[in-house]
Structure formats: structure tokens, C-alpha cells
Amino acid sequence: MSLELAAFDVPMPDPTALVCGAWERAWTLPERIDVSDWADDNRVIAKGAGAEPGDWKTDRHPPLREIMNCLSEHSPVRLVDFMKSAQIGATEIGINWAGYVIDLGLDSMIVAQPVKDLARSWATSKFDPAIVEMPELLGKMATDNTLEKRYPGGTLWVIWANSSKQLRQRTARYIFMDEVDEYPRDLGGQGPADQQLAARGMSYGDRARIYRACTPTIAGRSAIDAGFREGDQRYYHVHCPHCDGEQVLEIERLQPNGTFACAVSGCIIDEHHKTAMFREVGHGGTARWVPHNAEAPAWHRSYHLWAAYAPLGLGLSWKDIADQRAEAERNPDLLPGFQNLVQGIAFEGARQEQDHEAVQALGEAGVHLGTVPPGGLILTAGVDLGHDRFFITVQAVGRGQRRWTVDYQTVDGDPTLPSGYDALDTFLKGTWKTVGGIEMAITAVAIDGGNWTEMVAQYVKRLVSQSGGYRLINTGRGYQKQTVYLVRGRSEKASERAVYRPKKTEVNEREKTIARTVGVWGVGGSVLKTMIHGWLSAAVAEKARAEQAGEPEDFDSRMLRFPGGHGGPVDVGSPDPGRLPESYYKGLTAEYYDLDAGTWIRPKGVYNEPLDTAVYAVWASLAPAVKADMIRESQWDALEAQYQPAVIGLFDQALAANDSRETQKEPTPVHAPTDSRGTQQVRRERTGLARDGWGL
Ligand SMILES: [Zn+2]
Numbered sequence: 001m002s003l004e005l006a007a008f009d010v011p012m013p014d015p016t017a018l019v020c021g022a023w024e025r026a027w028t029l030p031e032r033i034d035v036s037d038w039a040d041d042n043r044v045i046a047k048g049a050g051a052e053p054g055d056w057k058t059d060r061h062p063p064l065r066e067i068m069n070c071l072s073e074h075s076p077v078r079l080v081d082f083m084k085s086a087q088i089g090a091t092e093i094g095i096n097w098a099g100y101v102i103d104l105g106l107d108s109m110i111v112a113q114p115v116k117d118l119a120r121s122w123a124t125s126k127f128d129p130a131i132v133e134m135p136e137l138l139g140k141m142a143t144d145n146t147l148e149k150r151y152p153g154g155t156l157w158v159i160w161a162n163s164s165k166q167l168r169q170r171t172a173r174y175i176f177m178d179e180v181d182e183y184p185r186d187l188g189g190q191g192p193a194d195q196q197l198a199a200r201g202m203s204y205g206d207r208a209r210i211y212r213a214c215t216p217t218i219a220g221r222s223a224i225d226a227g228f229r230e231g232d233q234r235y236y237h238v239h240c241p242h243c244d245g246e247q248v249l250e251i252e253r254l255q256p257n258g259t260f261a262c263a264v265s266g267c268i269i270d271e272h273h274k275t276a277m278f279r280e281v282g283h284g285g286t287a288r289w290v291p292h293n294a295e296a297p298a299w300h301r302s303y304h305l306w307a308a309y310a311p312l313g314l315g316l317s318w319k320d321i322a323d324q325r326a327e328a329e330r331n332p333d334l335l336p337g338f339q340n341l342v343q344g345i346a347f348e349g350a351r352q353e354q355d356h357e358a359v360q361a362l363g364e365a366g367v368h369l370g371t372v373p374p375g376g377l378i379l380t381a382g383v384d385l386g387h388d389r390f391f392i393t394v395q396a397v398g399r400g401q402r403r404w405t406v407d408y409q410t411v412d413g414d415p416t417l418p419s420g421y422d423a424l425d426t427f428l429k430g431t432w433k434t435v436g437g438i439e440m441a442i443t444a445v446a447i448d449g450g451n452w453t454e455m456v457a458q459y460v461k462r463l464v465s466q467s468g469g470y471r472l473i474n475t476g477r478g479y480q481k482q483t484v485y486l487v488r489g490r491s492e493k494a495s496e497r498a499v500y501r502p503k504k505t506e507v508n509e510r511e512k513t514i515a516r517t518v519g520v521w522g523v524g525g526s527v528l529k530t531m532i533h534g535w536l537s538a539a540v541a542e543k544a545r546a547e548q549a550g551e552p553e554d555f556d557s558r559m560l561r562f563p564g565g566h567g568g569p570v571d572v573g574s575p576d577p578g579r580l581p582e583s584y585y586k587g588l589t590a591e592y593y594d595l596d597a598g599t600w601i602r603p604k605g606v607y608n609e610p611l612d613t614a615v616y617a618v619w620a621s622l623a624p625a626v627k628a629d630m631i632r633e634s635q636w637d638a639l640e641a642q643y644q645p646a647v648i649g650l651f652d653q654a655l656a657a658n659d660s661r662e663t664q665k666e667p668t669p670v671h672a673p674t675d676s677r678g679t680q681q682v683r684r685e686r687t688g689l690a691r692d693g694w695g696l
Helices: 003-007 013-026 035-042 063-070 090-103 116-132 162-168 193-202 223-230 271-278 319-328 332-343 356-360 420-426 450-464 524-549 580-587 610-623 633-641 650-666 676-695
Strands: 079-084 107-112 148-151 153-162 176-177 209-214 233-240 246-248 289-290 298-307 380-387 389-397 403-412 431-434 440-449 467-474 479-489 520-524 560-563 592-594 600-603
Touching: 035 063, 035 633, 063 079, 063 090, 063 298, 079 090, 079 223, 090 107, 090 116, 090 153, 090 176, 090 209, 107 116, 107 193, 107 319, 107 633, 116 153, 116 356, 153 162, 153 633, 162 193, 176 193, 193 209, 209 223, 223 298, 223 403, 233 271, 298 450, 319 332, 319 440, 356 580, 380 450, 389 479, 389 610, 403 610, 440 450, 440 520, 450 467, 450 479, 479 610, 520 610, 524 560, 524 592, 524 600, 580 610
Parallel strands: 079 209, 079 298, 107 153, 107 176, 176 209, 233 298, 380 440, 403 560, 440 479, 479 520
Antiparallel strands: 148 153, 233 246, 233 289, 380 389, 389 403, 431 440, 467 479, 592 600
């Protein structure tokens, strides 16, 4: 096997990769060069810049070879995710790659850092000193700008990922994203910054090369952890120097004295074996990277490397690692840092999760989706936007702030077009029947401005002229006020309250001030999610207690209730339209609270619109148009007389008449004043319809 082939031809057990490799070899240009070979020939590490100044030797740190060579011009790999411990050479790979691209005059490159200061410091303390050591390369640089370096073939831009402007201005075929976990999770309402940047790179198709490197942070929101999982998950397999058993070095097998217990035969492996053990196939050794995820596309490789794989004499010794682990076990505050920085893995904090099946079991038989159950006196709605549809939750709220999920629907529409809101508007102007057959309109709507704030602002402006204004909805027997709010989630980790009034100005995704006139209301998402989580947990616990005690369920104690349709087992063949599908409950419970991070976490890519829209619907019930937490008993009485009158005898009727007199003295702020006597007549007429509402 020639050296040249071996450098690229690392063992790839999956057939796709083998075919790709063969195809690559068949088309090999004679002078093709790998990044690792280039580094061995050219790279010099400056004094003070690395632990070992002088000529770069890939043999000194063999696991880096394959990772570097994925970035070679002739490699079939487009995306490389390197999840790693601190100080394991990830940045050096980036510098070698940049040098290779510049020296060969290939194309333009972006190096992205989380913030501007880090971008500057990468350029001045890592890249520039490295280039100065390589006069030939230095001679190719046309400019001496810190953040923009031109060379024959392209430009190297050093950018920072927390600026939409920076992200938008630059595009390149080669992208090195350093410390991706520190990038904004949502930039300008367009999603995670690393994904925005990757999407731009991917527009080059097969020719794109993207290298993401990071020490992971918290599971569930770590970009590099997610990238690693999506990739082919390569681990560095080594052979035991005693029994030749192949294995991955795992922390569980590290002994307190700094030796590893062989995973195959239990042999004692001393640290001095490292150098020989880490040598790869084709380079005088037997170690190799092995993929553990056959599902990944061949162009997406992901690598994990942790501190135990540092070259002998560089970084932490095995004994150091064992000591740090002992320390972290004694002091749990050190554990996240140890797992991130030494093990190179995301920290799985303690979580508060909800089981979607337990919540689904809260569905109440005889209560049907689309009908307002007894007790529901005011309707609110929460709207979330997707690319081609709207997600809407309609909730009813009643005395004691009890809430019911009345409806959950998606409505098609393109949020980027004014006409895209037509179907949504028809929905919001609709009415929902109570069990007694009385039509109710939605009193307050909260629409998430999210990714299309300007367009939603225009829509809200058309309806109610400013966010928090109202329009009148015809219920068929009079008009009802409907207040519409343009809202946006507050980004801070722990909001202090649910409702925030609009700021004077709001900055849109293009960093322009917008919606000054419309007004964007703030949603304290973490407060509301914690509330909802608490309601559901309490209901699940109470249901379990009642079942155990053989007592009837106490539905009245539930703060958020769900329709269960006809009840009975789920028939997948003919789903009951009266109940919510399992996907709804999965979405409602998709997020969890990370106790260590102190924040709500939405696992990447999950469907969480049921939760978001429930949050907005609860928000709408607390907004000034409703203030469900401030409604007086007399006001509830009036609403009840209007919408949910009980089937009553003469005596009760007299009481109800008293209540309505009181109502006239104190008209509820929620609805346009209604003649209560007329209401009662309507009620009597419609009582006969009551059963229809249930039968649906
Ligand atoms: Zn062994």
C-alpha cells in the first residue's frame, strides 16, 4: 500500500464509503495532496503558540490525520463535526486547513468565531503567528487586514456568528466554525447561527467543505452534540498492547492510578503505551477511526476525541484525568465542566420531563374537541407560524383560572404574503359552541411575530390598527370584542413574569427598527412553560393517586383540561375527531426543564407547536383584554349567565336575575355589554340544542 493511498484510504467498513473511496481513487489527480501531508511539509508551529513549537508532525497526533484529510480538496466529505475535549488539536486542524487552502489558491474561506473579540484574537494570536512562520505562505497574502486576508484564489474572512450582518455578507465554499456551541441559538429569528452558516456553505453542493469543532456544552442544546449524532459517529479504536483486543478508551475503564483496564481481557494498560497504540493502520500501527452510525450520509462525518487520546506528554496525563474525575465526583459543581472539557461530551443535567402518555390520559371522555365544555367562559387563542401554515390553540378559561383546550388546528397559509393570512383570519373570526349550543368568539388572540415579525405586524395592523387593539366579531346574536396581540418570546433564560408591554422600538431580523406603531408584546415563555408544566404534573399525580385509592377522579382540581372524545381505547384506523392525536401530546411535552442549566430546553428539531401555542393562549388570557387572574366573581357570574347557563328551576332563575342586575352595574370589560334578559331568552331557546354539542 502506497503512503499516498494510505493517507486517504482509512478503513471504511460501510459499503457506500468503500464505493466512494474507489471512485475517488479512480479519479485521483497525480498531484493531489492531503491536508495532513501539506501540514507535514509546510506547517511550523510558532513558539508560544503551541506546546511543541517547530515542524508540525501528524504522526505526533495520529487521530487528527483522518479528520484533516476529510477537508482535503478531493475528499467526498462535505461536513465534518469534531466533538472534543479542550486542547486536543481542533484549532490546529483549522489552521492547517486554512494554510492548505491559501497555499493551493483554492477558493474563499470563512472562519467563524462566536463573538467579535474571539474573531480578532483567533486572527491575531493563532492565525497570524502561524503564517509568519511560513514565509512562502506569507508571501501569497495580498493584504494584511486582520479580519480579511486576500490571496490568489480567494479571501479568508474571519467573522463572528452573533451578527446577522456578518453572516449575511459572507459566503464561501470553505467554512470553519469554531466553538459552535457558543453561537446564538436563534439569530434574527432565522434559527441557529451555525445552521444558517452551514446552509450557505451547502449551496456549493458537493464542493462545500464545512468543519465544525467544539467542546460540547449541555445535552439537548449543544450544536456540536447534535452534529455529532447526525454524522457517522466515529470513535478512535485502539488495540490493547497485551492481548491485542480492539477497543475505544472509555472513562469507565480508567483506574484511579492512571492506567486503563483493557476492555477485552482486563489487562493493565500503562500510559507509555499511548504512542504505539495510537499509531494508525497504514502508518505503522493498528488504530483506526470506526463509524458507529450507519444511518448518516456518506458526506457527513463526525468524530469524538477526548483527553485520554492526547499525545504522550501533551495535555492531561491519564493520572491527571483520574484525579480530576475524583474531584468532580466529590464536588458535583465540577461535573459539567469535567464532562465537557475532559470527556468531550455534552452534560446531561437533571431534567424535569413530562411523559406524553400520562398527559394524554388526562383527556376526558365525553368532552369533545371543538366544543366549549361547561365552565369555559372566555376563549383565547395562541397562534404560531410555520413556513406554510399556522398552528392555533383555542383555550377556554373560567372561574379559578381553570382552562380547557377547546381546539388545536393547523391552517394553511404563507406568512410571507399578505393573502397568506386569509384562512387564519377566517379561523379567528369563527365561533365555538358551548355544550348548550351558544356561540362563543375568541376574546383575545396572541400571534407570534417570530420569523416574520414585519408581515405579522402588517396583518395585525390591518385587523386592529395596533397590537392590543380590538375588532368586533359577529357571533350571530351580537358582536363580541376580539383583541389581537402581536407577541414575541422573551429570550432571557428565566423570565420574571408572563406579560411584558411593548417596548417603544423593536429590532427586526435585518437589524432595522420596526413595528414601532404596531407594538410587540413580550411573552415570558419560561414562566408560562413552568406554569403549564406544573398544572400537568399536578393533574397526572392526582389522577394516579385517585386510581390507586380507587376514588373518582377530581376533574375540578385540574388547571388545564383536555378533550377525550368518546373515550375508550384509541382506534388508529378511525381516529376519534373529538380527541387530540398523540402527536399533539408529544408536542405539548416536547420541552424539558434542565435543572442544572436552569432553563427550558427544546431538543433540536422537535415539533413543539402544541406547547408554544398553549403558552400564547394562556398568555392571551393574562393580557389586559382578559386578565383572567383579576376577574371578579360577579363578572364570572355574568359570563356564566351569558354562555353557560345551567338548566335551572324557578328558584335558580330568580338568583340568575339578581346576578344579571349586578352585571348591569359592573359591566365586564371582556365583552361588549349584552342585555342579560335577552341572553337568558336565548339561553332558554338554545337549551334544546345542548345535546347536539355533546354528540359531535
Ligand atoms: Zn488486553
